[in-house]
Amino acid sequence: MNRYYKNVILCGEIDFYCLLCEESFELAEQVERHIRWEQHRKNIKNLSYIPKYKKDCIFMIGKYYYCEICNYVTTSVKQVKNHINDSTHLFRTKNPIITQKASDVTRNKNGLIKYHNMIMSKFEWHGIVNNHCFLCNTSVENVEHVKQRDHMIALVQSEMRKVKENEYNRKVKAF
Ligand SMILES: [Zn+2]
Numbered sequence: 001m002n003r004y005y006k007n008v009i010l011c012g013e014i015d016f017y018c019l020l021c022e023e024s025f026e027l028a029e030q031v032e033r034h035i036r037w038e039q040h041r042k043n044i045k046n047l048s049y050i051p052k053y054k055k056d057c058i059f060m061i062g063k064y065y066y067c068e069i070c071n072y073v074t075t076s077v078k079q080v081k082n083h084i085n086d087s088t089h090l091f092r093t094k095n096p097i098i099t100q101k102a103s104d105v106t107r108n109k110n111g112l113i114k115y116h117n118m119i120m121s122k123f124e125w126h127g128i129v130n131n132h133c134f135l136c137n138t139s140v141e142n143v144e145h146v147k148q149r150d151h152m153i154a155l156v157q158s159e160m161r162k163v164k165e166n167e168y169n170r171k172v173k174a175f
């Protein structure tokens, strides 16, 4: 996973998003191919840490701050300051994580998602119910919505949670 983090690939439970090239992926094989892609390699080469946050490995990518150690994205300077003093961040700077987020989620060939013992559609997984996206808190006009950058950032940074038997929701963090 460290390799993905260093490649600015945001990693969700079963979703990946390249913040640099603005492309989403559902399979690790696609990510592997992407990080070898010439244009992606060029984009990576052009990156440098924000001088002030060099030891914390924070990049600025457009309007986003990106922590390479935690795979964390925010648009707020205040959140960056909180983040670099966060115990998880401090621990990880000394103990890089190499495992993927633990989860009980799989995607089958038809694109359906199995989460614990529930089956849900791709849109439900993305937090979209009755043309409303709960991640972005906006109405969804078309299927392209799931490819949008802010949506993908919200998706990979949120967690699906079991509320009670056969009921779930997504906990969204502000970014
Ligand atoms: Zn890329």
Ligand SMILES: [Zn+2]
Residues within 6 Å of the ligand: 067, 068, 069, 070, 071, 072, 083, 089
């Ligand atoms: Zn961090």
Ligand SMILES: [Zn+2]
Residues within 6 Å of the ligand: 133, 134, 135, 136, 137, 145, 150, 151
């Ligand atoms: Zn959305």
